[in-house]
Amino acid sequence: MEWVLASQSPRRRELLSRLGVPFRIQVAHTDEVSLATLPEEVAQDLSRQKALAVREQEPDALIIAADTIVVLDGEVLNKPVDREENRGFLSRLQGREHQVMTGVTISTPESVFSGVEITRVKFRELTQQEIDWYVRSGEGLDKAGGYGIQELGALLIEGIHGDYFNVVGLPLVRLLMVSRAAGVPLLGEHV
Numbered sequence: 001m002e003w004v005l006a007s008q009s010p011r012r013r014e015l016l017s018r019l020g021v022p023f024r025i026q027v028a029h030t031d032e033v034s035l036a037t038l039p040e041e042v043a044q045d046l047s048r049q050k051a052l053a054v055r056e057q058e059p060d061a062l063i064i065a066a067d068t069i070v071v072l073d074g075e076v077l078n079k080p081v082d083r084e085e086n087r088g089f090l091s092r093l094q095g096r097e098h099q100v101m102t103g104v105t106i107s108t109p110e111s112v113f114s115g116v117e118i119t120r121v122k123f124r125e126l127t128q129q130e131i132d133w134y135v136r137s138g139e140g141l142d143k144a145g146g147y148g149i150q151e152l153g154a155l156l157i158e159g160i161h162g163d164y165f166n167v168v169g170l171p172l173v174r175l176l177m178v179s180r181a182a183g184v185p186l187l188g189e190h191v
């Protein structure tokens with residue numbers, strides 16, 4: 001059984017590869033705009049949109065899509081548009097706890113299933129110099145909330161509660177659960 005990963009994210013590609021699941025990549029454009037109100041619904045909705053966009057091209061494929069958002073006090077922080085916004089995000093995140101939510105969707109020829117995973121991430125208190133150093137690295141610009149836990153961003157974080165892989169962009173256990181619910185278990189096991 002071959003899967004289609006509807007993502008251009010190198011992190012997602014790498015995490016899925018680690019499971020030994022055979023897949024290819026196909027991406028279709030979406031606006032990444034959701035009308036949902038709750039952040040956890042937004043994350044699921046956006047992952048669903050990504051999956052459905054690829055489903056239009058390949059209705060018979062088994063498709064995996066995901067969307068990661070950072071939520072601070074109920075407000076969604078997307079990818080920063082520039083370094084200034086990245087600096088602003090980090091100033092707000094420092095010394096505090098926020099939530100990282102990744103919605104995952106699996107589309108099969110019969111139906112579409114979604115789920116969401118939430119991880120709490122606590123930033124340590126950062127000096128202005130530390131924030132400037134991180135922003136200068138440019139690492140946070142293509143990432144939700146403006147940081148990446150898996151690279152230099154590791155140095156900004158005090159601790160996490162929940163699934164680490166969720167923060168990186170693909171909650172592996174949640175994905176397994178959704179694949180089972182969809183009747184196409186990721187590990188090929190019989191359910």
Ligand SMILES: Cc1cn([C@H]2C[C@H](O)[C@@H](COP(=O)(O)OP(=O)(O)OP(=O)(O)O)O2)c(=O)[nH]c1=O
Pocket residue numbers: 006007008009011012027050066067068069070100142143144145147148149150153167168169
């Ligand atoms: C918080 C955080 C986010 N991220 C990344 C995961 C996602 O790739 C990105 C959020 O943007 P997404 O819109 O979820 O994904 P994407 O645009 O990178 O890829 P695609 O839509 O093609 O699947 O932020 C990290 O890599 N590390 C982190 O610590």
